Structure formats: C-alpha cells, structure tokens
Amino acid sequence: MPRSxxxxxxxxxxxETGTTxxxxxxxxxxxxxxxxxxxxDHLAERLSRAYSRYTLDRFGAVLHHNxxxxxxxGGACEVRYGAGRMTAPVRVLVNGRAAHTCGNDAxxxxxxxxxxxxxxxxxxxxxxxxxxDIVFNITSNSSPGAVITDDSVPDRVRWFNPRSIDDLxxxxxRLSNDTSLGTGWAPENPFESFVRExxxxxxxxxxxxxxxxxxxxxxxxxxxxxxxxxDVVLCVPQKSRFVSNRAEYLRNLEVVxxxxxxxxxxxxxxxxxxxxxxxxxxxxxDELYLTHTGSSIESGDEGVVGRGxxxxxxxxxxxxxxxxxxxxxxxVYHVGKLYNIVxxxLAERLSxxxxxxxxxxxxxxxGQRLDQPWRVLVRLTDDAADVDKVRALVTDALASFxxxxxxxxxxxxxxx
Numbered sequence: 001m002p003r004s005x006x007x008x009x010x011x012x013x014x015x016e017t018g019t020t021x022x023x024x025x026x027x028x029x030x031x032x033x034x035x036x037x038x039x040x041d042h043l044a045e046r047l048s049r050a051y052s053r054y055t056l057d058r059f060g061a062v063l064h065h066n067x068x069x070x071x072x073x074g075g076a077c078e079v080r081y082g083a084g085r086m087t088a089p090v091r092v093l094v095n096g097r098a099a100h101t102c103g104n105d106a107x108x109x110x111x112x113x114x115x116x117x118x119x120x121x122x123x124x125x126x127x128x129x130x131x132x133d134i135v136f137n138i139t140s141n142s143s144p145g146a147v148i149t150d151d152s153v154p155d156r157v158r159w160f161n162p163r164s165i166d167d168l169x170x171x172x173x174r175l176s177n178d179t180s181l182g183t184g185w186a187p188e189n190p191f192e193s194f195v196r197e198x199x200x201x202x203x204x205x206x207x208x209x210x211x212x213x214x215x216x217x218x219x220x221x222x223x224x225x226x227x228x229x230x231d232v233v234l235c236v237p238q239k240s241r242f243v244s245n246r247a248e249y250l251r252n253l254e255v256v257x258x259x260x261x262x263x264x265x266x267x268x269x270x271x272x273x274x275x276x277x278x279x280x281x282x283x284x285x286d287e288l289y290l291t292h293t294g295s296s297i298e299s300g301d302e303g304v305v306g307r308g309x310x311x312x313x314x315x316x317x318x319x320x321x322x323x324x325x326x327x328x329x330x331x332v333y334h335v336g337k338l339y340n341i342v343x344x345x346l347a348e349r350l351s352x353x354x355x356x357x358x359x360x361x362x363x364x365x366x367g368q369r370l371d372q373p374w375r376v377l378v379r380l381t382d383d384a385a386d387v388d389k390v391r392a393l394v395t396d397a398l399a400s401f402x403x404x405x406x407x408x409x410x411x412x413x414x415x416x
Contacts, residue, residue, distance in 0.1 A: 012373075012374065012375055012376065013376040013378070013391060013394060014375070014376065014377050014378070015378045015380070015385075015387050015390050015391065015394075016377070016378065016379045016380065017380045017381075017382060017383050017384075017385045017387065018380075018381070018382070018383030019357075019379045019380060019381050020381070021356070021357055021381045022189075022318070022319065022357060023318070024189075024225075024226060024227040025224075025225070025226045025318065026189060026191050026192060026223070026224070026225040026226075026316075026318060027222075027223070027224055027225075027316070027317055027318050028191065028192050028195050028222075028223050028225075028314055028315065028316050029195075029220070029221065029222050029223070029314070029315035029316075030195050030196060030199045030220075030221050030309060030313065030314055030315065031199075031219075031220050031308045031309055031315075032199050032200075032202065032203025032204070032217055032218060032219030032220065033124065033203050033204045033217050034124065034125065034203060034216060034217025034218035034219070034237075034293075034294050034295035034297075035217075035218050035219070035220055035295070035296075035303070035308065036072055036074065036218075036295065036296060036297045036301045036302055036303025037303045037304060037305075037307040037308035038303070038308045038309065039072060039124065039125075039295070039297060039303050040070055040071060040072050040303035040304055040305045040307075040308070040327075041305055041306070041308050041309075041325070041327040041328075042120070042124075042327065043070060043072075043092070043116075043117065043120050044067045044068055044070040044305045044325075044327045044328025045327040045328055045412075046116055046120055047067040047070070047094070047113055047116055047117075047328060048065065048066070048067050048068075048327075048328050048329065048330065048331065048408075049331075049408065049409060049412055050112060050113075050116045051063075051065050051067075051098060051109070051112060051113075052065075052331060052408070052409045053409060053410075054107070054112060055099070055102070055107065056409060058102075058105070058107075059102050059105070059164075059165050060165055061165040061168055061171060062330070062331065062332050062405075062409060063098070063099040063102060063107070063162065063165075063168070064097070064098070064099050064159050064160050064162075064168070064330065065096065065097060065098035065099065065330055066096050066097055066098075066328060066329055066330050066334065067094065067095075067096040067098075067305075067328035068096065068305050068306070068325050068326075068327060068328035068329045068334075068336070069095040069096055069305060069328075070092075070093065070094055070095055070096065070304075070305050070328055071093040071095065071302065071303065071304045071305070072090060072091070072092055072093070072297055072302060072303040072304075073090065073091035073093065073302055074090060074296065074297050074298065074299055074300040074301040074302055075087075075088045075089050075090040075091070075128075075131060075297070075298055075299065075300075076088035076298075076299060076300065077291070077292050077293070077298040077299045078292075079240045079290050079291060079292050079299075080240060081240065081243060081244055081245050081246070081248075081249075081290075082240065082241060082243065082244045083240060083241060084127075084239075084240040084241060084291070084292025084293075085292065086127070086128070086131040086292065086298065088131075089128075089131040089132055089133040090121075090128055090131060090132055090133070090297055090298070091133045091134075091135060092117055092132055092133070092134045092135065093135050093137060094113055094117070094134065094135065094136050094137060094138060095137045095138075096137070096138055096139075096328070097138065097139050097140060097141065097160055098138050098140065098160070099140055099159075099160045099161065099162060100140050100160075100161075101161060102162050102164065102165065103162070103163050103164050109138055110136055110138070113134075113136065113138070114134055117132065117134050118132065124217070125217075125293045125294065125295055125297070125298075127292055127293040127294075127298075128293055128297075128298070139160075140160035140161055141160065142156050142157050142158075142159050142160055142161075143156065143159070155167065155169065170332050170333050173369060174332065174333050174369065174370040174371070174401065174402075175333060175367055175368060175369060175370060176333065176335045176364035176365060176366055176367065176368055176369070176370050176373075177330070177333050177334050177335060177366065178334070178335055178336065178364065178366050179363075179364055179365055179366045179374075180322075180324060180335045180336050180339070180363075180364055181322055181324070181335075181339060181361060181362060181363045181364065182322070182324070182335065182336075182338070182339025182340035182341070182342060182343040182344075182360075182361070182362040183320050183321055183322045183340065183343055183344075183359070183360070183361055183362075184311075184312070184340070184342075184343035184344030184345065184346060184347035184348070184359065184360045185312075185319055185320055185344075185347050185357070185358065185359040185360070186344075186347045186348040186350070186351035186352075186357070186358055186359075187348075187351050187357070188314075189225075190267060190268060191223065191225035191230055191268065191271075192314060192316065193267070194230075194263070194264070194267045194268055195221055195223050195232075195314065196313055196314065197263065197267070198221065198232075198234070198260065198263055199219050199220075199221050201259065201263065202215055202219045202236050202256065202259075203217045203218075203219040204217060208259060212252070212255065213239070213242055214238045214239050214242035214243055214252055215236065215237075215238065215239070215252075215256075215294075216236070216237030216238060216239050216291050216293070216294025216295060217237075217294045217295060218235075218237050218291070218294060218295040218296050218297070219234070219235065219236050219237070220234075220235045221233070221234045221235075225271070227271065228271060228272060229271060229272050229273075229274070230264065230268050230271045230272070230273045230274070231273075231274045232260070232273070232274065232275050232276070233276045233279055234256075234260065234275060234276070234277055234278075235277070235278055235279070235280075235289060236253075236256050236277065236278065236289070237289045237290070237291045237294055237295070237296070238252055238253075238288075238289065238290050238291070239290075239291060239292070239293070239294050240290050240291060240292055241292075243290060246283060246286060246288070249283075249288055249290060250283060253277055253278060256277060257275060257277055260275045260277075261273065261275070305325045305327055305328055306323065306324065306325020306326075306327075307325075310340070311326050311340040311341055311344050312344050320359050320361065322340070324336035324337075324340060326340050326341070331404075331405045331408035331409055332405050333370055335362075335364040335370070337408075338370070338401055338404060338405070339362040339364060339373070341404055341413060342362065342397050342398070342400060342401065342404060343360040343361065343362050344360075345397065345400075346360045346378075346393065346394065346397040347359055347360045349393055349397075350378065350380060350390065350393060353385075353389070353390075353393070354380055354381075354382035354385050355382070356380065356381045356382040357380070357381040358378070358379070358380050358381075359378075359379045360376075360377070360378055360379075361375070361376070361377040361378075361379075362375075362376055363375040363376075363377075370401055371398045371399060371401060372398070373398070376394060376398075378390060378394065
C-alpha cells in the first residue's frame with residue numbers, strides 16, 4: 001500500500017509514495033503539425049502570444065483574452081497526380097474574447113488576428129495563403145457574476161473593458177480563473193519516446209522531409225506496445241505536385257516504411273515491430289492519401305483546440321491526463337494552461353530526483369490564489385522518497401507561475 005503525507009492549509013498537499021508503477025502495456029497517439037487539431041492548437045496559442053505581446057508593449061500588462069475555442073472548418077480541393085488546387089477556402093473561426101480597448105485607447109484586435117492567421121498559414125501550409133475565410137467571433141463580454149445595483153458598477157464588467165491596467169486584479173493577486181486541473185507525469189517509456197520521434201521525422205522540418213519534399217505534415221500515429229510487440233498504425237500524406245503517378249506514390253510509401261523500420265531497429269531493438277501505413281488506401285481505385293497542401297484541412301476535415309496532443313505532446317489514455325485545451329488560454333491566470341505546464345515540469349523534476357515514475361495533479365478553485373491550489377496530489381513509485389524535499393519542490397513549482405507567464409509571452413512554450 002502507498003503511504004501518504006498530508007499537509008493542511010490553503011495549499012492542501014498530499015504526497016503518496018510507493019505507488020504502483022505503470023504497466024508495460026501502452027497505447028499512445030500523436031498528431032503531426034499539419035493535423036487539423038494541431039493547426040487549431042498552434043494557431044490559438046500564436047494569437048494569444050501576439051495579443052499578449054501587443055498589450056504588454058502598449059500598456060505594460062497582458063490584457064484579458066482567450067482564443068482557446070478556435071476552430072478550423074476544412075475547405076475543398078481537387079487533387080491529381082502532379083497537381084492540385086483549392087476549390088473552396090478553409091474557414092478559420094476565431095472564437096473567443098479580448099479587450100478591444102484600454103481606457104481611451106483602441107486595440108486593433110481584428111487587424112492583429114488577421115495578420116497572425118495569414119502569417120501562420122503562410123508558414124505552415126503556404127498553399128492555403130489565398131484560400132482562407134477568417135470569421136471573427138471575438139467579444140469583450142464579461143463572465144457571469146456582475147450584478148448591477150444603483151450603488152456601484154461591479155469590477156467584473158471592466159475585465160474586458162479596463163479603464164486602465166489598474167483595473168486588472170491579477171496585478172495585485174493572481175487568482176484562478178476556473179475550477180479545473182493540470183496533470184503531469186514522467187518519465188516516458190521507450191515506446192512513447194519512439195512515437196514522438198517518428199512523427200517528428202515525417203512532420204515539419206526534418207532531415208527526412210527536406211530530402212523528400214513530397215512528404216506532407218498531416219501525420220498521425222496510433223501505437224500499441226506490450227514490451228514484446230510494438231504495433232503501429234501510421235498515416236503519412238504525400239503532396240500531389242511531387243507525385244506524378246500511382247507507382248511513384250507507392251514507391252514513396254515504401255521509403256516511409258523503410259525509415260520506420262530503420263528507426264525502430266535503433267530505438268526498440270528487443271521488440272517485434274509492425275507498421276500499417278495509410279491503412280485507408282485503395283491503390284487500385286486511386287484512393288490514396290494524396291493531398292495538395294499536405295493536410296486534410298484542405299478537404300473537409302475540421303480542427304478544434306483541445307482535441308490534439310496534450311501539453312507533453314502525446315495522447316496517452318493509459319496514463320493520467322485531462323481534457324483541458326491549454327493552447328490559446330490567457331497565460332497570466334488561466335489554470336487550464338498554467339497548471340498543466342507546471343504539473344508536467346514538476347513531474348519531470350520529481351522523476352529525475354527519485355529515478356522513478358512520478359505524477360502530479362494540481363486542482364484549482366475558481367477565485368482562489370493561483371499559487372494555492374485547492375488540492376495538490378503527488379504520486380511517486382519510490383517508497384523511500386524524501387517527503388520534505390518533495391514538498392519543497394512543490395512549493396518552488398507553485399512559485400513559478402510569473403516566470404512561466406513571462407516565458408509564454410516572450411519566448412513561447414511549445415504546446416503539443
């Protein structure tokens with residue numbers, strides 16, 4: 001049985017040691033940078049960062065905003081061997097809230113968002129640059145709780161319409177915006193690390209994609225691992241203008257397969273490994289994962305923030321995880337972003353310290369101090385862990401939120 005150490009107080013902390021190690025059976029998923037859900041995640045985070053930088057530079061503070069409900073609606077495309085063209089645009093639904101003014105100064109929210117959306121797709125999927133329909137659903141409505149009386153106007157109504165940055169209560173005390181949680185665990189097992197590396201090999205700028213420009217970025221992997229067997233379903237698109245016929249598509253697919261087995265031999269030498277590539281292909285009918293842009297967003301698929309990789313870059317249903325969409329949330333006090341980042345970092349630190357499995361759960365209470373979670377649960381498989389040292393590391397982690405905010409705004413933390 002695990003033993004527990006409990007600390008009472010506003011940052012109620014429970015530390016369990018001697019917990020059961022995770023099993024060897026693993027199910028893991030990862031979506032590449034061109035997957036519609038990843039596109040939505042990364043675009044929402046880019047918008048948050050751009051807005052944060054603008055308001056910080058202009059007013060000296062990050063004004064209230066959230067773009068974490070952003071969605072992408074796929075367009076339509078005609079694909080032929082050696083060619084392709086868009087026939088209907090991709091719709092970018094910029095759903096969220098943002099302060100449009102600070103005192104008498106207007107903030108060009110629409111112009112800022114428009115420029116960032118177009119720059120993002122110009123970098124990620126340049127074929128879509130002239131095929132975007134951007135829909136602005138950005139309000140400045142306050143959250144529930146503003147009761148109007150004859151005596152005063154509640155501060156809440158000024159959250160998205162501040163008279164000055166002095167109306168931002170987080171400049172005095174950072175309070176959790178929601179009752180939610182953040183989850184982190186470490187370390188990854190060899191198969192989870194392999195999945196991350198393999199998807200990165202085929203998605204984005206890599207030695208492989210630079211050498212094979214036909215390789216698209218909408219890569220998706222689902223894997224099963226039980227130590228003796230690694231069974232992988234992998235989808236890797238090809239870009240039509242670089243593929244002149246069916247035979248060439250199939251030869252390219254074999255290049256992908258060879259790369260998969262090469263990496264598996266290096267990373268999983270003691271396991272039998274099986275790969276199933278582009279499982280929906282029907283070559284005899286020319287039904288192939290052949291795309292114009294390298295992403296299924298060109299043709300009907302949708303992407304929504306929060307449906308993709310977790311903060312650690314993986315989707316792991318047999319590991320602790322939560323459903324928060326971290327991307328696009330306000331980096332100052334939104335627990336769905338900050339608690340997940342800090343929980344993951346703390347889990348990695350504790351795993352390094354103990355040399356074993358660690359998981360961390362931070363649970364917020366809306367309106368309570370950000371650095372004083374309602375519950376902190378730390379679970380360690382090391383039954384000899386120094387509980388006082390663990391508690392000190394927890395305290396350090398809970399003091400790191402301002403620094404994490406600065407990272408998100410200035411340099412950016414790559415989420416998923």
